[in-house]
Amino acid sequence: MKLSRIVAFSSSLLLGAALALTGAGQAQAAQSAAAVDYVALGDSYSSGLGAGAYISSSGNCKRTNRAYPALWAAANSPSSFAFTACSGARTGDVTANQLTPLNSATDLVSLTIGGNDAGFADVMTTCVTQSESSCVARVEEAKRFVDTTLPGRLDSVYRAIRSKASSAHVVVLGYPRFYKLSGSCIAGLSERERAAINSGADHLNAATAKRAADHGFTFADVVPPFTGHEICSGAAWLHSLNWLNISESYHPTASGQSGGYLPAFRAAA
Template sequence: MRPARAVSSATLALLLAVATFFLASPANAATVRYVALGDSYSAGVGAGNYDSSSGNCSRSNSSYPALWNAAHAPSSFSFVACSGAVTGDVLNGQLAAVTSSTTLISITIGGNDAGFSNTMETCVLDGTSSCLSAVNAAEAYANNTLPGQLDQLYAAIHAKAPSAHVVVIGYPHLYHIGGGCLFGISDTSRSAINGAADVIDNVISGRAANAGFTFADVRGAFTGHEICTSNQWLHSTTWPIDESYHPTAAGQSGGYLPVFSSKA
């Protein structure tokens, strides 16, 4: 009788594991209610295929939230991420889309608070010395002011949807260092910009953990696909200017989407 009991236990364990997988898998959970918050990296600026009804928010049908929605068909999907958003915009506007019945939330936020756009403009137009000064200012803001802003926002998200699984997604390194770009800013500036991304990601990761949220790091996914590589997933300076230094459609589908999916 011992072999029969052993087989029965193994079978039961296998059945429980399979059941747990399917119950936990968003792809098979018809009750998932997903809200996508955040800035231009979540809206999909740079990916094209924009939803004209989103206006200046420039939400793309090729963004990772839209692609995840298309692949998993949750019971509801609210896409309110917006180009240019800062923590206050999420807190005072986008958060209206979150309710107590929301079960999944994604968000990229913090880059605009720390002055990402202005820093890049300075680095491109004003040379290495000015770039390093702008980067230092952005890092100081990220270390000293951004944590409190994130804490306030994350607390508000938790208060509105206490049972939701919240995935906070970071930012990639923009540049490959050491060749690949014949023109543009110096490698010194490129290294400093990548370093600023590390500072911001570290702050975001730490505050997300403190809030009980899940941090999703995209830096590894974009390695080998930065600006100055032969297969870059990020725009350099573009026209329209708003798409500059944002993920392409390939960056959304090949970078952000699988990283988010692995944490959702």
């Protein structure tokens, strides 16, 4: 056989093998995704408050199929999916009420927690209803809590998760910055107040990322995908203050869940 034919024949064999391996790899990847047992824990940013179409059986937890955990599950068809995230949850609520689905077979866990412990709702109420100086002072108070008290609470939650799901890949997601500074808003909070609130979110994210890393968990930062979609951006993925539905204020819209949280989780999962 001529050398050119040998080379051509060998190349065709290699190409066929590569295609076969690629197909096998794709099938294996699909099978692996389908074999995942996934549990979604956390607060309103995981339950989907603000995205609408709430599951009636979830009651005040305000879970929705528009939230990133349900969107990920719908796209990946895991072998099991438990959705226990609940609006208003603090760290103690997660350990007390949300961990039942976890076990040694759990492969994947997602979680947002800490904002309610740090007094997020009270910070926003203070900033909306009181003076600029009161707003800034309340943010600084929240930061001190994040520095002194929150780490221990996060440790307690993370240890409880690991004790029940010893081999799970745990993804801890952060919170977005709420405001685009020098943006399109012409009324409402001052720039100083908006900057203070953003700095509070950054402070909380940094502390959460540190504790997650120390426990061997993956931190997923949602600030990048939300950049350009903050309040005052003109294309917000977050609800501003809504007196008609106050609980949804400062929470992601359905677009915030699908365009902000879902890509961050998908990349980390």
